[in-house]
Amino acid sequence: MADDVWILGIHMTKFGKHPTLDTIDLAAEATRGALSDGGVTMKDMGLIASGNLLAGGHVGQTLQKAIGQTGIPVINVANACATGATALKVCVMALRSGEADMALAVGVEKLAGAGLLSGGSRADDGGSWTPEGRYGAVTAVDGRIGTATMPGVFAQIGMEYGHRYGGTSFELFAQISEKNHAHSTLNPLAAYSKRFTLDEIMNDVMIAYPNTRPMCSANCDGAAAAVLVTGAKLKTLSLEQQRRAVKVAASVLTTDPWEEGCQVLPNVNTLTKAAASQAYEAAGIGPDDLDLVELHDCFATAELVHYDNLGLCEEGGAPDLFRSGATWRDGRIPVNVSGGLESKGHPISATGIANVWEIATHLRGEAGPRQIDGARVGLAHVIGLGSACGVHVLERSAA
Amino acid sequence: MSSQIPMVDYLRLGDDPRLVAHECEQCHARYFDHRIACAACEGESFRDVEVDPTGEVKAFTIVSLAAPGIPVPFVAALIDCDGTSVQANLVDVEADPEHVTLGMKVALTTYSLGTDDQGVEAIGFGFAPVP
């Protein structure tokens, strides 16, 4: 049987605007932080998995040149908003296979000031109508045949849930955003930590109904990194390192299986349900065992559907779960106590490691004023359109 | 005689415009893009089938921020056309949540996107509410 994998050290930078730090500066800060947190150095690493989307294809090697060139293999990964989780998964696979006994996952993005992230469109070049591409389109179709912009896609995903099960409303989606912004006031690393009233959220600029601006994830800069270690190697380290280590009880990556309509509106449900059930089985737990969850609230409409996809409620029960107060930080199953992507921010490739950092910090009892008391087990979820879903279940060390 | 070209090749023009899907002969999965194989069953044979021109809105959003040249706000919708999911803009309707509702009945319609240097008119499609 494959060895257990543990998080030995983990770190996230402050998320927000970092005009004087470039991609490598941020990745280096996160990496140095994770190494220091774990009491190890680059010389101890057997592999680096480096996630980034916007700074070219080899951030991992450039990072080595900044902080430590030891000749180890680097795998640069890109998997949309699941890039950080994918870097973690690559490390987990390397450790379980015996290729290495310690590995570094890092995710970094410079996104402050980026505008609307579109699903892609093509400019009209005048002259004559000429069919191009897989649909023989004579013009840019984004905005003419529905929308491929992220706020619009995720708005429809929330609305589709409402059509199927009922119980949703503009106000309900806005209340989810109200919760996450309220949570963010306790997180000093969040890009935004301002509380909004429900009225302020509902009357802010409408981006794609029912998502107003504060209901959308915040583009910002940031990085996060983690040092992973095998259980066997961990036993050779100090008692203090063993005490603070966090067990990776499940590390799951899925894509969307074919289902009617999945190539028309991206389906974020099938693959999240599959990832969650595989993760619960691997960890030998159920959703009722979770003490906290960080899930991918790229938009307020998305958080709602993932309550259901992660099994936090019965099928169709997400509006009732939210209205019961269960997902507030003092509720039965706190969700996004970090403030979530709507306030903490969403530097894409960093997100899938930063949410693991949040869970790990609570499990270690080091979350300060926002600590969820007695947290023993937590789940971190990300999803990237295309689609890729990453779910990690983490457990506090018994040591 | 002026000629016309559809905005996308899966829109078939004529007196009764229709969306035409490529349907897998083996498992009946439907696609709107060029296909080499079926993502559901890996079959390699497809036939063209007309999609029901009427349907029901199963999701929508009202987009207020879009690429240059796209008038806003507009309504983007996911429409269930008798079991086939179609993405389209809703047209001939006020773009606000009082006039657009989940479950509303809609039907395919076409409109002009303009004429190019050679006098060819491009025709787009949308779905409009049915009374």
Ligand SMILES: [Zn+2]
């Ligand atoms: Zn097929």
